[in-house]
Amino acid sequence: MRQFSRTSFFAFLIVTLFASVNGLSQEHPSLILTKEGVRNIRAELGNIPLFDATLEREKKEVDAEIAQGINTPIPKDYSGGYTHEKHKKNFLIAQKAGVLYQVLQDEKYAKYIKEMLFQYEAMYKDLPLHPKTRSYARGKLFWQCLNDSNWLVYMSQAYDCIYNYLSKEERNTLENNLFKPFADHISVDSPQFYQRVHNHSTWGNAAVGMIGLVMNDQELIDRALYGIKDLKLDAKAKDDDGGFLNQDGKAGFLANIEEPFSPDGYYNEGPYYQRYAMYPFLIFATGLENVKPELEIFKFKDSVLLKSVTALLNLTDADGEFFPLNDGQKGMSYYARELVTAVDIAYRYGNQDASLLSVAQEQESVLLDDSGLAVALGVKNGKAKPFEKKSINLSDGPEGKQGGVAILRSKDIELVFKYASQGSSHGHYDKLSYSLYAKGEEVIQDYGLARFVNIEQKGGGNYLKENKTWAKQTIAHNTITQNEASHFDGKFEIGSKYHSELYFFDDSKANIKIASAKEKNAYPGTQMHRTMALITDEDLEQPYMLDLMRVTSNKVNKYDFPYYFKGQVIQANFEYQTPKSLDVLGNNHGYQHLFVEGAAKASDDNSKLSWLNEGEFHTLTSVTHANDNLIFTRIGANDPEFNLRRDAGLLLRRENTKNTLFASVIEAHGSYSPISELAINSNSSIKKVEVLVDTDAYTAIRITLVNDKSKLFIVANNNGSKEESHKLKINNKNHTWVGSYYYN
């Protein structure tokens, strides 16, 4: 050992000398774990509960894998299949093994990684493209370059951890036969994947950049940061998901930060993909910060990477689950490993926000690196404060000028109001749509995506065709569909040009949280103006949602306005008929996926529907007209492989109409337990919702409770300014106020 140490020290001297001569002054590990970080961690081990617990868990997992032996099968399957899942497992375990080698200084972990890497090296040299052909950019280990990039992002970290364990010769072999060609395949050989602004490319950039940082290869680092030099792509080409490959020629990691993130940290594809992209964003940024601190990557674009973590945490419901804006798998939450990364890195490289520590506590896991150590120490020292989610307005677009997402929160109610831009290839045609939550449970649901991620039997675990024919279509969302056609006719090229506009947002008052936005392009000649509020009334146990959707058009249209209520019908105040057999509602734009389960003529007054879900009652009170139709729908028509959930909806249909207002209120009330069998407060507290005024200038609504108390709400339709004075006479009574709305 002594002998070995001396030799090591001698080697170290030579390396240092060589490095300083060649500018290669890099120690290892340096990427995510650092030498100093390892020293600090080892000094605290056994004394940092959150870190120790994570270490113990990951050690157990890695040891079990090591015991099974290494397997690097010839690539064959789509996601969910054996070879796919095996290679995925390999890189996840290798990254952990690298950390364990550094932290525990047990050579078996280094040996394991080394052997695995040499197996890959032996295979990769002659490996053709992956045999599955579905991707626009096929990988070699996986069916798409995206997964190959995942592999390299993780393997770079493993390599960094055993860098000094390997001989120079071994490193040369790996770098020349595996890492460099691997990085080339996902970049210069796959520009349609690499050279764009997209979450896929972010992974590609990070992969190339991270291996570049470990190898200290400036060309790769530059390629990562700025894209492939001097390459121009066809601006009109599209990817598998229907997104443009590269419309404006932007590429590289910095462009991928610049473009999709708004200054508020909102990521244009939505939180599900933001979560997915956070890992390469933050892990590569951490590598850059450690190896190239002069870049000040965390300060880039006014520290948007750090802001995006806070934005992302705010895009979760009461249970920490992401709101499924655009393509998003329900159930994904801040318990995902990417969010452990995000929270820990944001804590360490941001301003040590103590509220992040409480999220880390809930996650019960930290990164096994310098960031994780900082978090574990913070928690151990009792610094954690609650992460309080409040109402928030997040702008969309690189400069925050392409609409946004407003989240209104009050007591147990959360309302997610989307007035954003298209959201890239994962965007849905759902201008001014919303979803509503109570205590973390869906009241009015957004469908999410039509995909069983990584379940091979369901279309290889990839997007199912119902994602396009149903989930992305307007009728799948809680907004207006005009004449049975989706917004922008469901055309991505058109939708990508436009965004909705914020009219106003106000979260400053205790009893009303409100947002209002307008959309002028979804249907040429038609404007939609939606105002949504959560109103707290002392006579109601929970705040209720007020929804005013004002439509003005230059022609007569048919408007469909659905409520995708979650749960089982308890009561309706209208007489409906249910058909003997179920027919589809329409033929196209998602209508072909809806069965008609019931139909009614609405009353010329208020139509009410109550339902029960997860032990909570909810009631919709909607202002309807005598000619309106109400249609109970059920998702699942034209679904030959049972890819869709059989969820319910109530569709309010208004035909032969130019300008109109959809005004409604939704209450969450009471509870039911199958154990106590008590039904508490199961009836609506709202007696009546009336439209008193609806002109181009003002819309005034009166909400009367069953106790006959009433409230007046007025919104100024043409001036959203906080300073403007307004005056409106209703029933001979003058109302004057300053600002965009009145509530009393």
Next chain:
Amino acid sequence: MRQFSRTSFFAFLIVTLFASVNGLSQEHPSLILTKEGVRNIRAELGNIPLFDATLEREKKEVDAEIAQGINTPIPKDYSGGYTHEKHKKNFLIAQKAGVLYQVLQDEKYAKYIKEMLFQYEAMYKDLPLHPKTRSYARGKLFWQCLNDSNWLVYMSQAYDCIYNYLSKEERNTLENNLFKPFADHISVDSPQFYQRVHNHSTWGNAAVGMIGLVMNDQELIDRALYGIKDLKLDAKAKDDDGGFLNQDGKAGFLANIEEPFSPDGYYNEGPYYQRYAMYPFLIFATGLENVKPELEIFKFKDSVLLKSVTALLNLTDADGEFFPLNDGQKGMSYYARELVTAVDIAYRYGNQDASLLSVAQEQESVLLDDSGLAVALGVKNGKAKPFEKKSINLSDGPEGKQGGVAILRSKDIELVFKYASQGSSHGHYDKLSYSLYAKGEEVIQDYGLARFVNIEQKGGGNYLKENKTWAKQTIAHNTITQNEASHFDGKFEIGSKYHSELYFFDDSKANIKIASAKEKNAYPGTQMHRTMALITDEDLEQPYMLDLMRVTSNKVNKYDFPYYFKGQVIQANFEYQTPKSLDVLGNNHGYQHLFVEGAAKASDDNSKLSWLNEGEFHTLTSVTHANDNLIFTRIGANDPEFNLRRDAGLLLRRENTKNTLFASVIEAHGSYSPISELAINSNSSIKKVEVLVDTDAYTAIRITLVNDKSKLFIVANNNGSKEESHKLKINNKNHTWVGSYYYN
């Protein structure tokens, strides 16, 4: 105070004197709480965590109610409506207030009860029948005598607790104007309710008996124990639910123990109603034990009341939820207050079974009386042992000779196999039906009841007509329907005459838990013989279910054999077509409630279906014939008020057949998490299920795994004896064994 105490003591002396002279040697409280119990509790208060916590919680609840003031509204509503829920709340709170008065000796609780009782006294004198007319036995405070009885069971306890707080005159007023007429109304004035063997009557008996015990009224006590003297009812009359009112003239509390409980403690209506009935059974028994110990009520019928608690706890899934045999609301569990009562009383009056203490710990609640004290002390003293649910066979019928229910348990899998008698008026027509659970989640579901208990908007919270037209029908269950008609043609009179027969049950082996039963009467001329097993195979992560349903008939029939799988379809190995519009499957016997969502010709081999539910994969492998049809069904047709859940099913239809075997295997395997997005072990491990032999004498099945290992299972169809030797040659190989089945 001193003055008061002296007076009290003097009063006590006089009462004691008077009591001994008149044979009224009764102290108060004596019913559930006893004077000695109160002394013991007070000595331990603050030192018995479970008891203290419950006390604190209930005190808070009662104090909040007292602060709101007393309200005894004129009766008007069905269950779920205001007056119903208010009167229900009143008796629940009064009972608790009585306990608080005794335990805390705070007069405000006694005063509260006294005032409430006098409000009832003032109202009751002139109270007509409840205005709602739906019940066969209308109450006065409530729409049915059943709820009036609930009231009296609880109020008797409250009255007992403040008995000595009231003057003799006050007691006379309450007894003469309220309690006696109240007891008479639910008994002599409502014999159709009171004079029978039924859970309703049990409540009636207990109510009359408990107030009788407090008042020391021997006539009422006798009426409670033995029924109304010299009364005979029409043997053919029926109640609201279609049950016979009193076919054999039996009545009274003792008959209500004697008849519905089997010697194993199984209650013939099923666990949901057993839970409901447990409260009056055990609370009145406790009162009898305390006041009339000479009756030795807990030893009655070989201590069946105590045994029934263990049986009931065994009738719950891994989450403590009752299996919904017959009419049963899903979600009801051993966390219900009735089970706190049951567990505590069974612990104290049984043999202090330490495993009951662990259930009490999970319940986090105890009775605030002598029993609760015993449990809280047991827990505090660390005596609790796990309540281990094992495979169990529970006989049905007063003498245990009317079939039964077998619960097979192995690792995370529970199989509930019902071969019982009709189950009284709450019985379903589901001979040899089953349901299957994995980790407490339904894999193959029993529909349960069609009712929203206590939710007024849904048919007054009562049974919905779909309970009869769907939930009770055979096709709603996982068993054979022959020629689209329910067992016994859905006729209660016929069904009540018969029961299935146990063929054998064996839980003695580690790798196979098995039950087999026969049914000869559901369809005259047809015999069903079903053998169900949970088989543990070292190559599979969970035990799988083997299901052999052998049908022999004297004529050609159509057999429908449904699998009500819970969750979403992942994969099928057969080609199915899905219709454009959904039509009903049939016209009657529940078929009118099923839509056809898909149809296929089965393969002449194995038909396989995989589905995903709550993060777990499941696969059915069913031996099918070339002429079999497979039909995907969806519940919800002809459901004009959305009373039914839109749940899926796969129906295997075999037409033009006399004798046949339905052989299938169901595996629970793998997992999926929307957070890790890992699909683990998502494919079936079973390659093939083959019927090697199927004769009147033997059925032999070979199960081959994907690793090509195979197992042979043989059941002897005509001799279920453990001792019998068998020999069978299959493919020229001789198999010999002793006992009803062979597995290797």
